[in-house]
Amino acid sequence: MTTGRHILRTLPSLRFVAINQSPSVPLLQLVATLASRGHDVTLLTGTLPNDQAPANVHAVIFGRYDATSLRRRLWSWLAFTGRTAAWLTHLPAEATVLACSNPPLLPHVAVAVASLRRFAVVARILDVYPNILTAAKIPGRRVLWGILATLHRWAYPRCTALFTLGDRMADLLVPYAGGQPIEVFPEWVTTDSDLFLTIDKATARQRLGLPSDGTIVLFSGNVGLTHDVHAIAAVAGELSGAAIEFVVSAPRPDSLRLVFADCENVTVIPSVSAEDYPQLLAAADVGLLSLRAGAEAASFPSRTLSYLAAGLPIIAITGQPGDLADLIERHGCGCIVAPNNPAELAATIRTFATDADLSRLCRLNARSAAAGYGADIWLNALADRMESIAWQHVCSRDRRQT
16 A cells, blocks of 8 residues: 555655754754755754754744843844744745744744745744743733733734644644644653763763762753743752752753752753763753743653663653643653752752662653654654645645646
């Protein structure tokens, strides 16, 4: 029997545009996969790892994301969105655009331009921003909530398809979708789990200049509007004097050092290279995640998947329900602690530092959970879906012209 994928492989070249100011590794893998299948692929972005685009992908760089302050964050979002809108006005109608919600209004701008140019728009919604604004306590959030909700209700039903990262996020988006189905395509693990079996913990700590003894609790990755690093500072104070060290690795460490200035048991380091990141994960004993109250269903920290691949027990500071809490409960790979409860968080960290059997079980369960987020499952599924949407768009356009 002929498979759907085989049929798609016989199609002529399709044109894709992917847009994300700060593209994740999975997005880079997606555009590379579409290009490897013979399609014309352009990536509009603000940055590229090592300033190099994936093979056969045309990259257009409009401006790096600046998150050093709320004002600069908003300005970089506006500048990138405006330049993207201008670029899209020249896009031919046969194209299919994958507009990620980074900046938040990219899908909306793409839909607005598509109403004139007639290309297809697929929105990949990475965060649900009315809820994010409330969780981050942004000034004027009540007014902004109404504006964003109105824009969502206008734009999302006009998209060809709506993608998001988890079932809980999909539930939040239902009121804005106008009956449009919301498809769940999570990010996927981008590091081979077996690699961590070959890395010696003591060697990794020595290589990165981390403490050789005690329990290391790792918080790594971007610090966005949804992440509460002050919760880490509070628990570090609770655990002062214990053989527990917190390592915070982030792209902009200087501002974080001010948060942890009084914490002797917190080491703040810049984001490590792609080569050293597996070493950092292997050096840790526990992976820490923190979502502000109100963001539990509106966001999903992508670093979760790296922790799973490394077999790290996860402690998640988050409310419920949410996709992060669901993952931890479903797979038994860690513990959930409610926000604003440093005493409970400290007790949970002490438990992982002293209970070897619990840590071992969570490590095994984390590695098992990582298999369900493999690139072999989700990368091909998303690439196939994008091809299907693009082909249907081209066919329907051809029918309208005849």
